[in-house]
Amino acid sequence: MTAYWIAHVTITDPEAYAGYREQAATAFARYGAEFLARGGAFETLEGPTLQRHVVIRFPDLASARACYDSPEYQEARRRREGAAETQLVIVEGL
Incomplete structure (x- = not known):
């Protein structure tokens, strides 16, 4: 059953965040991630507004x-520290 990462992000240091994106790409490729939404236009209907919204599909929850x-993604997280405010959840699909 598919699973999704759903992230809401506000980037505070674009240069440092670029290092995160570069490193995270390695992990995403390794685990079969497919981006369904990444940035783009959005409308906040409820709750706090963050500037980026990302939805990534994986083959399964595992x-x-x-x-x-x-290790690849954990290194990416270290590069993101101080560069973005992030909320990330993993959700199992239907």
């Missing part, structure tokens, strides 16, 4: 979690 726990 792959989504393994990607997050991977």
